[in-house]
Amino acid sequence: MQYDVAVIGGGVVGCSLLHELTRRGYRCVLLERKEHLVAGASAGNSGHAHSGFDTDPASFEGRLLTKARTLATDHFYESLGVPYKKVGALLVAWDTEQLKKLPEVVRKSHLTGLGGVRQITQSQLRYLEPNLSHNALGAVIIPDEALVDPWLLPVMLVHNAQRNGAKVNLSSEVTSCRRLADGGWLLTTSNGQVEAKVVINAAGLYGDKVEEMAGGTSSFSILPRQGQYAVYGREAAPLLRHIILPLPTARTKGVTVFPTVYGNVVVGPTAEDVDERDNPTVDGATIDRLVSYAIGVLPALRDHKIIGTYAGLRPATASQDYHIYGNVHRQWITVGGIRSTGLSASQAIARHVGSILSTDLKLSPSHCPLDRDIGGATKTWSTDCTELALDGAGYKVTHPLTAFGLRKCSKL
Template sequence: MDFIRDIDVVVIGGGVTGTAILRELSKYALKCMLIEKEPDLALGTTKANSAIIHSGFDAPFGTQKALTNVRGNRLYHELQNQLGLDIKWLGSLVVAVNDEEMLTLKDLLVRGIKNGVKNLELLDRAATLAKEPNLKQDIKGSLWAPTAGVCWPFGIALAFARCAVQNGAEVLTNCAAKKILTKDDTIVGVETSLGNIKAKYIINAAGLAADKIAAMAGDTSFTIHPRKGEYILFDKTASPSLVNGIVFPTPTKQSKGILICTTVHGNTFIGPNAHDQEDVEDKSTTSVGMDEIIASSQKLIDKVPLGAAITEFSGLRAVSNTGDFIIREGTVKGLIHAAGIQSPGLSAAPAIAEEVVELIAEFEPEWSLKRNFKAIVTRRKVFSELKIEEQSKLCNENKLYGRIVCRCETVTEGEIVDAIHETCGARTLDGVKRRTRAGMGRCQGGFCGPKVTQILARELNIPLTEVLKEGSASKMFFEKKLPGEDTK
């Protein structure tokens, strides 16, 4: 069999789980690689979620979810500065609207303390309203968790990947795992859309496809099904009339409930609901779903500013048949699963990564840690946040910083070009959007989209017709026709 590469560990899946694992692996003197089927990282569940780093009181004591959430939260407090992560530690409130819900909050407090969450506190009505004055005045009280935060999940996955790459790991996008290669029930490698890669270990961090990846190796020990959550995102101007931080209702058995939450960039959203479905691709939003989340948020707040809604979206949770995270060796030697990573998987990612890598390190006691692991990832400067003198200096050095492409978010052409050429750089319109915020404002790319498309074509040296919006099947133009040209 021909192999295009010979690697020690291949991680399948470029979401927050896979990238966190790649970074953890890159601390060792190993050849490690991440393969992602899409043109960019974090286009699966990591792209669309509530973006909360939970404190860890929600999951039952002793579960993988509880253990990795609490540890992950602590690790993010350490990683934030090293990796330049956008996280605001706003704290979260779970609000009770009646006496029965207050009893549930007491249970959550006890569970949280048992899980190891620090500084949880039950607040009465007045203390709750002091934190969130726009809540309904007749609420009963809340559970306050100061260690919770909001983050930018794409930025986190990208920073994990960049850290890994600067420590020698490789990231291959547009590279889909097609078949897991085994011999005598032991991993030999992976067949991908780019060719066969030889590997001793395969880490399955493929999100909604994790059961399919396992089955490629003959491992049918678990199943995954999607559970959709829908959202409405509001313009920044709506935020003052909503909430200051993270507001949950009292949870139900199926989900943490439909929340009202500030994003790390200052917008506000309501959502998500939770509905099981068959289709792993269907991320549509429905009017029934919108009505559900609006009605639910109106239980906590009087004036939901629907006129300021700028977009609706949904995400799919990868729910395992065990109900918990699956972090263990597969039925084939050398296959390790990080599967069923539903909520709080974003919060738990750095701890899941530690656990996966510790598992492999146990099998490979001779693998050694690098002495020169580079933990710090430097972040590109955001032009609009610079002082006027710094902006002038940049414009004098490179005139592209003097050209504003996205007027809503004040993003310059210089930043867009940098975002394309940096480590794990943007290859798509939405890749530029996520790295620079061009297209994230009120007009949602209506004005800057065509200009960004031109810049991508120029910088990547590809025709306009090859520029993708986001995923591998998202071509925006199919044929260039000039007036009078043959339509064939």
């Protein structure tokens, strides 16, 4: 059978694409090299639904994050049954130099069209976050920053897509991509061959390798950037309401202290350039620094022990922006370098790719579009909460934030 679309990669971007394109009536297959979905960059993020307040509104990332604000709404998450909390963020100034920069943060955020972002005084900050260190001098409040379960979102999207006819092939690493005489593609995987009219490369940390495999030169190189985290138990939840951000730099959003949808308190991520594309690692010295930083922000954490650590790898590139484009002649769409906001922008990325497919590549769907695209499922957690059955189909929890959050007892 020839599929309309083969999506390479089962991270949050590939899962969102599968859901959106199936909804549009395309006959789709998702190919994932690992045994489980959400096993690459998407398994090691912070679980924030970023509003895009600090992005360049002219960039691809900025435009798609703006669009995502209208798609990934409270209603969207609720209808999928995915925990989501719009807790807001406080971007805190810790010295007078930083305090002087806050008006510029507010001004830039207004260029993105985001409402509600404003500077607040030290006393307002203490009222909002009474446990924050008294060294904090003031802040910018960004009410639209939110928290989401970063594992359940892609899993629910894939589950819905499968219910609507999509196919998911796990343990299926794409090892070669060959063009067919009819213009379609023959993909050879570690688990058999698949034919599709159009291929979408959403291979995350291997995006450049897949581009090269398809006979082209990649217009970007992946430069993996690791982020480490330390996680406190849910008993720390009463200490913190908002996401506490530092002033961002051009390179990174910086280390944050944040609650999760399940009530853990987390500090991270770091930003370390590494060579490794798999198996992110934590090291004791970095975790000690993160813990000291967290105590500096929230002194009462001194009385709490961390319950775990984790790390993730960002699919960074030399440019700050996403690499998303369709090649009409090759019937190929690249969705690469989705570095640090892919969870937040995923619904807008999927919509955008849907329009590349129909408008630029002029691919007609095999089926009628669906009007009933999302809906909950019967969820049954395994007793140790490491696996979720959705309508009987099993999914292994691969994201530490979900795993720590669902532990019956968050003490080790």
